[in-house]
Amino acid sequence: MVGPAFGGAFDERLNDRMRQRDSLVCVGLDPDLARLPDPLRGIDDPEDAIVAFLAGIVEATADLACAFKPNLGFFLAHGTAGVRALERARRLIPSDVPVVLDAKIADIGSTAAAYARGVFDAWGFDAVTLNPYLGEDALAPFLARPDRGVFVLCKTSNPGSGDLQDVALADGRPLSRRVADLANAWAARHPATVGLVVGATWPGDLAAARAACPDRPILLPGVGAQQGDLAAALAAGIDRRGAGLVVTSSRAILYAGSGADWADRARAETERLRDEVNRHRIRLA
């Protein structure tokens, strides 16, 4: 079993890490066997191939990252082998780097409790992304943990996110604003750190989420392969301390190179993104 290196609230550990490393960059771990770098293509066993790849990525980028974010779907796609790879990859990450499991789950009653035990205890993740559609009681077993974090999906980065998230409520506001308000209510009633997920592809929604939640961490996907406008997103989402955004990049870092220097290329892309983010946040401060 692994877990947080030291106690304290998740947001404090995240903020400390951002400050110590001067970095808001979170490296997304989305292993795709079809895109492995050439030197790893000879590894037949899918579990070993994923672990070798992620070991290289973690070693090359950990000192530049405020967090890592493995996405459960890329591991479950390989069944048992994938879950074993996820457990091994979790243990490769130094214990002072927070790890967010991107699972986007939610379920009711006893199932939610089972998920929370799996995510936080069996696997030792520091935080998890959750889907708000089922309501507060479905998230309660996750929210009950004072030393862990949850990031509630608010406005996701994909083109179809508006199907539900932009639906106008009776008061004229889109549904995603209601989710930001609910996150505040849930945070007031439960001890876990409550953050939001807002895609960099929607700077207007990001500004609204930041206004509603001035001090909550916001996980920001969509700046790499998804082409969100980084400058606009940072202007909209940085908090009053010049932080509070977990800027996530997955494919642009993982697959920056495919030759012998793949790990160096991943490091260079992480460094480039960190510096670009920092240029914008210095300008804002």
Next chain:
Amino acid sequence: MVGPAFGGAFDERLNDRMRQRDSLVCVGLDPDLARLPDPLRGIDDPEDAIVAFLAGIVEATADLACAFKPNLGFFLAHGTAGVRALERARRLIPSDVPVVLDAKIADIGSTAAAYARGVFDAWGFDAVTLNPYLGEDALAPFLARPDRGVFVLCKTSNPGSGDLQDVALADGRPLSRRVADLANAWAARHPATVGLVVGATWPGDLAAARAACPDRPILLPGVGAQQGDLAAALAAGIDRRGAGLVVTSSRAILYAGSGADWADRARAETERLRDEVNRHRIRLA
């Protein structure tokens, strides 16, 4: 690799099974090690204990069931051992019984594609429950499969489901009605069978979902341990052919007995529920 025993649309296979077995009962597979029957408590290995338990349940109930529904959370709670148990349990189910993976997932782009490969190809499930909050493109890789089914969460059975699902839209209707309309739109654009999940605890919402979707299968949790009113739910949700409802019971069947006769007790409870459902549907017809 396992999978559907024969081709054809998921809803046709489900309807055939309901007719052949004269049963709308779906047995939910939510293994909880703390509640295993006494004769299995000596099995130390969690994977083997789960598989032994589910093998007994499947053998005792398969001929009475229109479907089985394993819930991913109860397996992921045990990490790799749980996923191995899920894969083994899947293979224990006779290939003429549809199996719905209750995962309540959704993710974007390449992650959704990875999940769909895992659920349908690596694991061979016939259908899956999905969360609509991320919108159509997040569900598209699942919806693209003509021989599989998706059940979209519409109004869930838990007490807090209203936090989002009951929120009033600008037109005065609750959000869950919008989801039922979206399910119709998605079904018109994609080849998979599209059904809904509506909790038996909300007969009014179930009647509205049936009115919006007269011919879609509706997965109905909440009749067993959650104490939904079965007669009211059947009156609200049965379709014009006297079917169309997948009446799910998990804990009430799985843990009906804890002694040497635990499998017989599970069978008796399944039979009792099947007959109770059939009494109400004959009365309706």
